[in-house]
Amino acid sequence: MAVRSHSNSKKAGKLGYSFRRHLHERFIEMLLFVSALVSVVIMIAIVAMLVKESYVFFQHVSILDFLTDKQWTPLFDDAHYGILPLVSGTLVSSLIALVVALPLGTIIAIYLSEFAPFTVREIAKPFLELLGGIPTIVYGYFALLFVTPLLQIIFPELPGFNLLSAGLVMGIMIIPYVSSMTEDAMRAVPMNIREGSYAMGATRFQTAIRVVMPAAFSGIAAAYILGISRAVGETMVVAIAAGMQPNLTWNPMEPAATITAYIVQVSLGDLPHGSIGYQTIFAAGLTLLLITLAFNIIGHILRKRYREIY
Amino acid sequence: MKTDKKLEEIRAIIAHHKRWDLIFLVTGILALMIAVLTFVALFSHMLVDGAPRLTWSFFTSFPSRHAESAGILSAWVGTTLVMIVTALSAVPLGIGAGVYLEEYAPKNLFTEIIEINVTNLAGVPSIIYGLLALGLFVHQLSLGHSILAAGLALALLILPIVILATREAIRSIPISIREGSYALGATKWQTVSDHILPYSAPGILTGVIIGLARAIGETAPIITIGALTFIAFLPPSPVQEEFPYLSFEWLMAPFTVMPIQMFNWVSRPEEEFQFNAAAAGLVLVVMTLAMNGLAIYLRYRMRKKIKW
Numbered sequence: 001m002a003v004r005s006h007s008n009s010k011k012a013g014k015l016g017y018s019f020r021r022h023l024h025e026r027f028i029e030m031l032l033f034v035s036a037l038v039s040v041v042i043m044i045a046i047v048a049m050l051v052k053e054s055y056v057f058f059q060h061v062s063i064l065d066f067l068t069d070k071q072w073t074p075l076f077d078d079a080h081y082g083i084l085p086l087v088s089g090t091l092v093s094s095l096i097a098l099v100v101a102l103p104l105g106t107i108i109a110i111y112l113s114e115f116a117p118f119t120v121r122e123i124a125k126p127f128l129e130l131l132g133g134i135p136t137i138v139y140g141y142f143a144l145l146f147v148t149p150l151l152q153i154i155f156p157e158l159p160g161f162n163l164l165s166a167g168l169v170m171g172i173m174i175i176p177y178v179s180s181m182t183e184d185a186m187r188a189v190p191m192n193i194r195e196g197s198y199a200m201g202a203t204r205f206q207t208a209i210r211v212v213m214p215a216a217f218s219g220i221a222a223a224y225i226l227g228i229s230r231a232v233g234e235t236m237v238v239a240i241a242a243g244m245q246p247n248l249t250w251n252p253m254e255p256a257a258t259i260t261a262y263i264v265q266v267s268l269g270d271l272p273h274g275s276i277g278y279q280t281i282f283a284a285g286l287t288l289l290l291i292t293l294a295f296n297i298i299g300h301i302l303r304k305r306y307r308e309i310y
Numbered sequence: 311m312k313t314d315k316k317l318e319e320i321r322a323i324i325a326h327h328k329r330w331d332l333i334f335l336v337t338g339i340l341a342l343m344i345a346v347l348t349f350v351a352l353f354s355h356m357l358v359d360g361a362p363r364l365t366w367s368f369f370t371s372f373p374s375r376h377a378e379s380a381g382i383l384s385a386w387v388g389t390t391l392v393m394i395v396t397a398l399s400a401v402p403l404g405i406g407a408g409v410y411l412e413e414y415a416p417k418n419l420f421t422e423i424i425e426i427n428v429t430n431l432a433g434v435p436s437i438i439y440g441l442l443a444l445g446l447f448v449h450q451l452s453l454g455h456s457i458l459a460a461g462l463a464l465a466l467l468i469l470p471i472v473i474l475a476t477r478e479a480i481r482s483i484p485i486s487i488r489e490g491s492y493a494l495g496a497t498k499w500q501t502v503s504d505h506i507l508p509y510s511a512p513g514i515l516t517g518v519i520i521g522l523a524r525a526i527g528e529t530a531p532i533i534t535i536g537a538l539t540f541i542a543f544l545p546p547s548p549v550q551e552e553f554p555y556l557s558f559e560w561l562m563a564p565f566t567v568m569p570i571q572m573f574n575w576v577s578r579p580e581e582e583f584q585f586n587a588a589a590a591g592l593v594l595v596v597m598t599l600a601m602n603g604l605a606i607y608l609r610y611r612m613r614k615k616i617k618w
């Protein structure tokens with residue numbers, strides 16, 4: 001609009017449409033553009049920083065060793081740089097968390113979206129949201145000092161640090177994310193599709209499982225992927241409750257370090273900038289970023305392929 | 311006879327499906343109960359352990375080697391100062407980016423890249439932001455283990471939350487409001503600053519509060535920038551008696567924050583320190599619950615009041 005007034009400058013000048021005003025508008029637009037650009041710059045900076053430090057790291061350690069060595073002892077004299085023990089810890093704890101969070105989150109979502117009366121939903125939704133807002137360090141405290149002693153009653157030989165209790169608590173922690181996104185996806189399915197199903201004599205359960213869930217599949221997949229990347233990237237719960245000892249194991253009853261816990265452990269000590277120990281946390285971080293990125297891409301593909309448009 | 315049998319069969323099928331319907335209803339309620347009970351267990355466990363430690367002196371003492379006399383003074387002051395830095399940097403940037411994407415951005419590939427990027431940023435694990443802050447702020451920009459570095463790290467972390475909340479709030483404003491403003495001769499920025507921003511303010515505020523609540527409890531990025539130290543002093547005061555009255559020395563000061571203090575206490579073997587951890591956790595949970603509760607309340611009121 002400001003542009004058009006510019007050609008009509010004599011009349012426009014009287015009305016206050018001036019070149020300065022045009023400039024002012026352009027300046028603001030530039031400013032807003034730059035703030036939008038910041039998000040891209042952050043992403044580039046993250047990747048650049050991780051790749052740069054990891055590149056120096058991989059000058060010392062071959063990628064083959066990194067991917068196949070079965071020990072991760074970068075701070076010992078006999079240094080081994082195999083990421084597998086950290087990856088196994090991450091996968092086991094995430095798997096336990098997902099076994100808890102995905103079914104429970106989905107059941108809660110179906111219940112809230114298809115079964116629950118209005119008042120229950122109005123209370124339960126904000127409550128779950130509050131649950132999702134509790135700091136992760138508090139969940140870590142809860143896992144170490146409440147859940148582990150509880151599990152030790154059932155399994156007396158369970159060590160004080162273990163993947164099981166960290167994974168379980170992490171699962172509970174992720175439930176709100178999964179349930180609220182799944183529920184949103186299910187509520188977005190138009191009512192007439194449900195009514196069609198009810199008219200055929202289907203129960204609420206049949207409608208939810210056979211009609212609403214397939215229709216909301218892309219949104220539900222997005223919720224699951226978000227849950228997975230939360231579990232993989234979660235730090236404090238595992239750092240506190242699962243111990244920080246790298247351990248190549250698939251047994252959830254053992255203590256083991258995850259990728260994130262290792263980064264925390266190194267950061268706790270004061271490693272000199274530029275040392276190989278310092279670079280290991282960036283290599284570990286890059287591995288973590290690639291894992292979460294892979295899940296995000298899978299989620300994106302699922303969303304695109306199964307998107308239903310009404 | 312045959313129809314009767316058929317009817318019986320149909321009834322059996324219906325009863326079967328109704329039974330499943332009921333079973334699922336019970337399962338759903340049970341699942342919800344698990345979430346509720348976990349929260350009750352978490353909160354009561356912390357309350358039993360931590361409540362006796364929550365005295366006035368707990369808030370006014372520095373951390374100490376003696377669990378009984380240790381407190382969270384440096385932690386809550388540090389959290390407050392870090393949050394100021396985070397809010398001052400993330401809020402203008404996030405709102406600016408949100409406004410650009412909703413009101414200004416042309417529909418082209420670059421805009422799409424920014425949009426996908428914001429969603430991806432929201433999914434990046436928080437510890438990765440810590441690594442970025444460690445490499446960029448602490449070492450390359452030589453900010454050290456300072457309040458400024460921590461505040462900026464957390465600002466990066468909550469930026470996507472603020473952007474997404476701003477976009478959502480702006481999107482809910484009907485196009486007629488903009489057309490009305492343009493019809494009266496307002497420029498784009500006048501329309502945005504006089505109409506779009508004020509009308510979307512409650513929605514944006516909700517997002518900002520949720521983001522800050524997340525930042526308060528975030529531990530991993532702050533540990534990563536190497537801020538886990540024993541801090542038994544306060545940063546220099548921002549207000550001075552002499553000219554120019556304001557000092558920004560505190561920005562570069564070493565610090566500790568609430569979750570770090572709690573982590574410190576949790577990782578000690580002595581039981582007395584676990585009680586301190588419980589007390590600090592209680593303060594932290596009450597703080598985040600209050601902030602999230604405020605955000606939910608704001609949204610609830612907004613939904614009731616606004617009728618375009």
